[in-house]
Amino acid sequence: MLDEAEISQVIIESFSQKLIAHLRNDVVIVGGGPSGLVLGERLARAGFRTALFESRLATGGGVWGGGMLMNQIVLQEEGMAIAREYGIRGTEHRPGYWAVDAVAMTAKLTAAAVDAGLVIFNGIEAEDVAVKNDRVDGIVINWSLVRTSTLPVDPLLVQSRITVDSTGHPSAVVNMLASRGIIPPARGEAPMNCEAGERMTVEHTGCVYPGLYVTGMAACGYHGSSRMGPIFGGMLLSGVKAAEAITRELRP
Numbered sequence: 001m002l003d004e005a006e007i008s009q010v011i012i013e014s015f016s017q018k019l020i021a022h023l024r025n026d027v028v029i030v031g032g033g034p035s036g037l038v039l040g041e042r043l044a045r046a047g048f049r050t051a052l053f054e055s056r057l058a059t060g061g062g063v064w065g066g067g068m069l070m071n072q073i074v075l076q077e078e079g080m081a082i083a084r085e086y087g088i089r090g091t092e093h094r095p096g097y098w099a100v101d102a103v104a105m106t107a108k109l110t111a112a113a114v115d116a117g118l119v120i121f122n123g124i125e126a127e128d129v130a131v132k133n134d135r136v137d138g139i140v141i142n143w144s145l146v147r148t149s150t151l152p153v154d155p156l157l158v159q160s161r162i163t164v165d166s167t168g169h170p171s172a173v174v175n176m177l178a179s180r181g182i183i184p185p186a187r188g189e190a191p192m193n194c195e196a197g198e199r200m201t202v203e204h205t206g207c208v209y210p211g212l213y214v215t216g217m218a219a220c221g222y223h224g225s226s227r228m229g230p231i232f233g234g235m236l237l238s239g240v241k242a243a244e245a246i247t248r249e250l251r252p
């Protein structure tokens, strides 16, 4: 006979164990879009204790919507080379332009990251950062539902040697420092220019303050790069670049 209280106990105990195991981390990634997932997969595979916090229920960020809710995305050859590592298939619909199913891309990036050992907490958001001795020391977390409910519920803190802002368009974590004058203000996304946007997003991926890195559209918005619409190679390459830079910092 199935016992209802046993089911509840399994959930409460196993979730608590998972969260307690990630109260101290090598790396915390905020946001589970394509750049955060690639970054998380690579860091977890390299053996770093890595957790990803995603405010929504599902990972994938802006991938799901494809272009104007047509759930296909485009990858250029460099992006496709990374996608293939995750078993993501594409069709070269026009020379140099690969069409990829948005659902398959999200599912495969997420599965690869989880298989590599990345622990994903969904429905939880970073509402603030901790700063100690002029260095980001971790994130302040709360259930995403708390913000929408407006209930006055105090958060918890998760420590991390490195925190990564992979929150996409809002550049949420860097703005937590910028709004207090700790780092310069975000420049905001420049108008659409796919070629420049893809290149600049990767160029601007990196450390913005001791202990804080930025990837993907968060890097684009913070540094004032052009936006690029539904082409995603730059996001995958940004995750790869951040993983390399963080690995160098943590394992000099």
Ligand code: 48H
Binding pocket: 030, 031, 032, 033, 034, 035, 036, 053, 054, 055, 056, 058, 059, 060, 061, 062, 063, 124, 125, 126, 127, 166, 167, 168, 169, 170, 172, 215, 216, 217, 218, 227, 228, 229, 230, 231, 232, 235
């Ligand atoms: C926890 C949070 C918080 C928070 C936000 O937007 P994303 O897909 O991010 P990227 O940068 O990996 O990819 C960007 C791409 O999807 C895109 O939008 C492109 C290419 N646009 C081009 C254009 O011209 O418009 O994912 C970010 C994720 C989302 O799932 C959010 O829910 C999540 O971060 N998030 N999670 N705490 N405070 N804020």
